[in-house]
Structures are given as C-alpha cells and as structure tokens.
Amino acid sequence: MPPFTFIFLSFALENFKTKNTTKKLLINKQIGVLGAGSFGTAVSNLIALNSKVVLYTRSDTTYQQITNTRSFNGIPIHENVEVTLDLNYLAKSCDLIFPIVPSRNFRKAIRELAPYLTPQHILIHGTKGFDIVGEDENESLEKLAITRENLKTMSEVILEETNVLRIGCLSGPNLASEIIAGQPTAAVVASRFKEVVTLGKSALNSKLFHVFGSNEILGAELAGALKNIVAIGSGMLSGLGLGKNIQAMLITRGLTEMIYFGKAMGVTSAPFLGTAGIGDLVATATSKDSRNFTFGYRLAKGESKNEIIESMSEVAEGVRTLRIARQLAKYYKLHVPITMTLYACVYDGFDLKKALDYLIQYPYDIDVDFI
C-alpha cells in the first residue's frame, strides 16, 4: 500500500490535471509573435499548444523556409503556427502580440508595426536588452552620456512608439534550445495591468510551462537584460577552466550588482529574487547553450570580440548591455566591480586572470546589503 504522502500527491496531481483541461481559454482570436529568431519561434511553438499563432518575419527566406518545410533551422514549427510577412495581417488577426526582436532593432520594428496597432492591442515583449535614444546618430555608445532619460526598456519603447497602453514583458529561464526540445520550465509575465498578466498566462501556460504573474515590469526587464552580463563573466570563468564554486560566487555577487542597478532605478529587490531574476540568471549563466555564456567562454579561450560576434548567428545581447550598464553605473555612481571589470576585459583587453584576482580580493563591505 503506498504511504500517505504518495496518495496525497497522486490525488493532487490528478486534481490539477482536471482543472487544467477544463480551463477556458480567454483568447479566442489568434495570438501574434513578431520576430522569428530562435526565441520567437520557441514562444510560437509554446503558444501553439493553446491557440492559433501568427508569426511575423521580415525575412523572405525565413518565410519560405517555414512555409515550405514547416521547420526553421531544423526546428519543427507547430501546425498551429501560421507565418506571415504582413504586419497589417499580424495586427488585424491578433489582439495579443509578443514582440521578440533584438534590442538594437526593437524600436525600428515597433515603429513599423505602430501604424497597424490600436489601443485595443496588448503587447507582451520577450526582448532582454535596452534601447538608447540617440544611438542611431552616434557611432559609439561610449560617446553618449547614458542617463535614465535616454535609456529605455522595451516596454518604454512600445509606450513611446505606439498607441498601445496595455504592455507586458515575458521573462524567465527560457533557453530557446531547451523549450524547443520540449523540456519543461517556467516564466514570468509582468505588467502593471492585471488583464495583461492574465492573458499572457493563459496564452503560454501548459503542462511544460508554468507562468507566474507579476506587476513589477521594470524589475523584470532590468533583471532580464542585466543578467546577460553575468552570463558573459560566467562563460569567461568556464573558459579559464574554473569550476562551480567561483561560478556560484560570480552569480551571487552579480545578482547583487543587478539589484544595485534596480534600486538606483526605483525597483525593489523582489523581481530579482524570483523567476525573472535568479531563475533566468542561473539558467543563462550556467548553460553552454546560452549565447552570452558562449561569448565569454570563447573570449577566455583567446578569440577576439569581433571574431566571436561575426561568427554568431544571433546577437549575444550582453555584449551590448555591458557597454550600457557601465555608463549607467557611472551615471548612478554605483559600486559594481563585476560589471566594470567585465567591461575592461571585453572592451579594453584587460587580462582575465588579473581581473579574477582583482575581484576575489575586492574589499566588498557586506555579503547582503540590499534587503
């Protein structure tokens, strides 16, 4: 006879299953995804478990590939996913759209979509990086004095560029390769609007994907962007042949620096300590499938920054975020030695082993001072 705990868990599990299958979908229309990169297609496949999906790509090649082969770069695309080249069609057929575009191109993509949007639309983005106002006109980010005025999160870009008000952000430990492989995970949909959270959860929730809700969107966006810096550092440590102890310390102290940035920008530590913070950070900074980890790893192995960037099929957002974060740290006068040292390693050729010595011997005041 199975013991009590076993019976209890079995019963509870059945109970949840029943609840789940009887759950009514809140969205009857199709759901849109803007951007057919690896994460965009992974999210499309996830949503396709619950609803019809319209996936927009600007690339003819991608459109042809998905339409003709029902797969993209070897990844099968769910039959519920329709691919389109038409922004008007995307906006007309979907009230809820997930923009998932690299941060550097995000404003441009949203600007192109904007004429087709109405205040009835809901946008939940899945991009983990920053927009810098005025960047187009300047060759180098370093020449811009970055302040809170010209640093924008993706939700702020949507707010500026469209007439949409109900905006959310999707974040969490979501390595695309694992989602595509059908592995389980969780995420956060963060928004100031409860209905955005509810709709986002309803669109994405499945037995493989647990979606938490949160109203701290700025925190979720900052955590998602800043954690890529730590992932670069973690890749470097791995490239130097180092192990789990020091990786865990980098993650711990890196999280602390992320929280310092958040505090400076008026965010509580809570979003950094959950799924969109620790969750995303740990996954990205310990996985060889993470682009940012890989960037750091290859840098430590002796390749140059430009070699690595040119050979990567998709952007490692952290390389750009690092430049922005360094300037932001100056603006807010933050003590963030990991961020500053990683910048020196990536952009100024500072020796990685010296950097490690420096950080180990850095006179940190206190272990935890952000509560």
Next chain:
Amino acid sequence: MPPFTFIFLSFALENFKTKNTTKKLLINKQIGVLGAGSFGTAVSNLIALNSKVVLYTRSDTTYQQITNTRSFNGIPIHENVEVTLDLNYLAKSCDLIFPIVPSRNFRKAIRELAPYLTPQHILIHGTKGFDIVGEDENESLEKLAITRENLKTMSEVILEETNVLRIGCLSGPNLASEIIAGQPTAAVVASRFKEVVTLGKSALNSKLFHVFGSNEILGAELAGALKNIVAIGSGMLSGLGLGKNIQAMLITRGLTEMIYFGKAMGVTSAPFLGTAGIGDLVATATSKDSRNFTFGYRLAKGESKNEIIESMSEVAEGVRTLRIARQLAKYYKLHVPITMTLYACVYDGFDLKKALDYLIQYPYDIDVDFI
C-alpha cells in the same frame, strides 16, 4: 597606451596585493581542524596558507596515511598541516578549532572534545546538517515529532555540549574537490561575536579564498543544511535528462522554500540571498562533484536509495536533512511542495516524472513573497 579603466584596475589590484601581504596575522598559535574528511582536509590546506594547522582524525588509517605519504586519498596535504589522533593535543595547541564532522556524528565528536575545551576556545564549524535530540534512542527519524525544541544546529550543539561561547559557522560555495584543486572561491564566517568573524576571516582569507563576515549564524546554518535538499532534486532532474531552464527554476523555488523555513525559525531572508545561501545552493545544485546532486542523479537513473548510500565514501547530508525538513515543515505548517515531493520520491518511491508534472502545475501563488 592602455585605457583608463585598465590603469585603474591594475593600480587597484597592486594596492590590494600590498595590503594583503602586510596584513598582520591575528593568530600566532596553530589552528585546529576536527575531522579529516574531504572538506576537513580542504579547509586544513586553506588555513595552512596562513598558519600552522593541527588536523585531528579519529582514524588510525588516516593518521598513518597522512603522516607517511603527506597525502590523503590522493590529495597532497600542505606541509604546514600536522595530523594528530590526540584531542587533548588539538585543544592544547589551538585556541581556534574548526569542527567538520558529519551532522549525524557531530554531537558525539563534540562531546569527546568537550573535556579539553575552555571558555578561551573559539569553535567555527563547517558542518551542513542538523542534530536531532533523542535520535539515538529511535530507529527512525520519522517516529520522532521534530520541533524547534529537539532540532539543533551545529552551533547549538556546541553551546550545549561545551563551555565554549564564541562559536561560528563556515559556509558558502565550497565544493571540496575544487578547493583542493586550487580553484578560487568565497565563503562566509557567521557568528554573533565580531572577534570570531575577524579571526575566522584572518585564518582563511587568501588570494584564492574571499571570506565574508556575517552575524546571522542561524541563517547561515539553515541555508547550508537545506540547500542539500535542492541539490538532490537538481541531480534528479539531470538524471531524467533535463536541462538548465528547469534546474534554474528548481533552484529559484527551492531557495524560496529555504527562506520559508528560515522565516518560521525567526531568520531574515538576508543570509539566504548571499554567499551562504544562493552561492552555496548554486554551486551544490549545479555540480556533478556534489554528493547530494550525485545521490539524486543516481536515484533518477534507477538505483535504489540504499544502494547509492552504501556505495558512497562520504555522507550525502541532504538525504538525512530531507527527512528532518519534511517533519519540520509539518511542525511549522509550511507550504513547501518541493521538499514534500522530494521526500515522497526518495522515501516513498513516488514516480519522479509524476513529481515533476506535479511541481510544474502546482498552483504557486506568487513568484516572490518573502521580502
């Protein structure tokens, strides 16, 4: 010409180096370590970088091996480490002693040492588990109703069994195999007494080992013990062939449960969010060198609990802590689904894949509710 950041970091690094070498040792006598397991020997080698060490072992074989070969199980023992079988000699020659003994034998070991201790002694333990009063007389931990009354941390055991007052705890991401391999990391010395923290830091600090101080000893002890449960779960996920996303979620939610235990016992969340918490958790739960991770991994691969335990050369503390934590959760009426489900998997044969389904679909209320 190197850019400014480079110069700054180089200068700062040199500055720290100078400071470090001129630092005066606060301890002139030898420093003791009680217990020559893998972590005990690793700590001995660390301290030996700064001071002479007396390492106590109760095993004749170990004593002979270290004395004759200057190594232990293939690990070279630093020339500053003297090994002894004599508790009286350990206590006479060392004011500061680090007891590092499995939790199940901790009280017995301290009881044996007690007659040789004086109130001048300082004890900083490095054991990550609990003591249960009355366990000796009961075959099964499950037959005892565990409460805060009969659950003791290692520092509480020292307080009960000796006349020593100045007690501390060493915790953090300290996989012994990596420390032995000369890899860098960090740790926390936690104590209510500032001088214990200062002495502990002075004994252990080196260019490979950054030691933080903390006054939250109970939090550090709870974090160190409870994280082993999460490490078992993480090993299971890995044994099931799952990846980094879900591992990161287990770590995130596992940390939340650790904090719930802490709150129930009157501890703030701070110690869980630093080196002794996230740091230790991430290292242990992502490393194949961790005994607790390995236990979960092999269980998921189909081996029985007893088979695994019998074949391990050292104790996986989490297997015992899991039994204690489950009872403690009942006592405090905590909602800790990961702890309860892992217990069902390890002790009641609950199916691991069903457990995973259950946890993914568990109706968690909020992502972060412990701040």
